[in-house]
Amino acid sequence: MNTAGNPGRGMDRRTLLRSVTGLAAAAGVASVVDLAAAGPASAYGWSRTLQQGASGADVAELQIRVGGWAAPSAQRVLIAWDGSFGPATEGAVKRFQAAYGLPADGVAGPQTHATLNALEASDGSTAHFNWTEFHSKDGAGFNSGKVGAAEVKENIRRLMYKLEALRKKAGGSSVTVNSGFRSIAHNAASGGASNSMHVYGVAGDIVVSGHSTLQTYRIAETCGFSGLEAYTHSWQHVDSRVQYPSYGSGSWWWESGTV
Numbered sequence: 001m002n003t004a005g006n007p008g009r010g011m012d013r014r015t016l017l018r019s020v021t022g023l024a025a026a027a028g029v030a031s032v033v034d035l036a037a038a039g040p041a042s043a044y045g046w047s048r049t050l051q052q053g054a055s056g057a058d059v060a061e062l063q064i065r066v067g068g069w070a071a072p073s074a075q076r077v078l079i080a081w082d083g084s085f086g087p088a089t090e091g092a093v094k095r096f097q098a099a100y101g102l103p104a105d106g107v108a109g110p111q112t113h114a115t116l117n118a119l120e121a122s123d124g125s126t127a128h129f130n131w132t133e134f135h136s137k138d139g140a141g142f143n144s145g146k147v148g149a150a151e152v153k154e155n156i157r158r159l160m161y162k163l164e165a166l167r168k169k170a171g172g173s174s175v176t177v178n179s180g181f182r183s184i185a186h187n188a189a190s191g192g193a194s195n196s197m198h199v200y201g202v203a204g205d206i207v208v209s210g211h212s213t214l215q216t217y218r219i220a221e222t223c224g225f226s227g228l229e230a231y232t233h234s235w236q237h238v239d240s241r242v243q244y245p246s247y248g249s250g251s252w253w254w255e256s257g258t259v
Contacts, residue, residue: 043120046113051106054085062089062108064158065116068165069095070224076259078224078243081158119164124153127161128167134159134180134204144183145199146247149237150209151183152201159204159240162223166238169219170208172203179205199248203239205229218259230255 006176019121034183048054060083067079069092079092090106100115108116119127135141142152159180167175182190183197197203208216217231220238227249229237242251 019071035044043117044113046108046110046117048083049110050108052085052087052090055083058081059083059085059089062093062116065119065161066092066096066165067158068162068223069093069099071222074218074221075228076252076254076258078240079225081243094138096165114247124157125214126157126164128175129160129163129177131156133177134201136181136183136186137179138183138186138189140183140186142201144185145181145201146184146195147200155201155244156181159202162225162240163204163206166208166216166219166223169222170211170216173211174209175242176207176209177204178205178207195248197239197241197244197247197249200246202241202242202247203227205236205237214259217256220256221254226252228254229254231259232256 019168027139044058046058047050048058050062060081061081062085063079063081063083066089067081070079070088071077072091072095077088079088091111091250093108094104094106096115097106097112102111102115121127121130123131125131131142131153138142142149142156145152147155163175167173179190179198181201182192182196184199187196187199188194194199206216207213208219209220213231213236216236217228220228220236225240226242227236227237241247242252
């Protein structure tokens with residue numbers, strides 16, 4: 001379970017980074033932390049202000065991190081991870097900024113970069129989620145799915161950022177991940193569809209503390225999730241299937257429609 005203070009994880013780099021980036025934001029400068037050991041998911045060294053018309057790998061990373069702010073209301077829209085800063089990305093940045101008390105101008109400068117970095121953790125996960133919560137329940141970790149473990153891990157990272165947005169919109173309520181990645185064997189044993197988004201690491205079954213599944217579904221409708229299982233279960237399934245057309249599920253699937 002992901003609680004606001006992450007009890008049991010101590011005064012780790014998550015707490016430290018929040019302090020560092022808070023000071024950086026107050027000073028109007030970006031904070032850059034050396035986390036090379038975390039690989040491609042390490043702290044991002046934002047090197048320029050990003051706004052409409054910009055393009056590049058840093059824009060794609062920005063899109064990953066604000067993807068959960070895709071819409072102001074229930075809409076089948078998402079933020080493409082295409083590295084091109086257009087109106088949709090600007091809108092997501094504005095909503096992110098407003099939610100975190102920043103000037104909502106749609107321009108990702110030092111204060112926005114610092115706030116984005118405060119959502120990171122030293123191991124490449126995010127402030128309120130950790131890798132083990134998404135491991136296959138049969139002990140396979142991120143292995144034995146339909147794609148390699150490194151690809152699964154990156155997919156989970158992108159999912160985490162959408163879940164951070166969902167958590168923020170739920171008032172900071174803790175989020176329990178009942179099921180994240182599933183190995184092919186575990187998915188079959190669980191009765192999952194053979195091409196379930198779980199076997200790629202792009203899906204999560206979650207419960208939000210203090211919120212009904214219907215309430216969670218409604219929040220998820222604003223977070224760029226293209227796959228939503230019916231809210232009649234005791235958990236809410238969310239996934240990003242449309243953003244992974246090579247996985248074979250390129251169509252929107254909101255089982256309960258728009259509510």
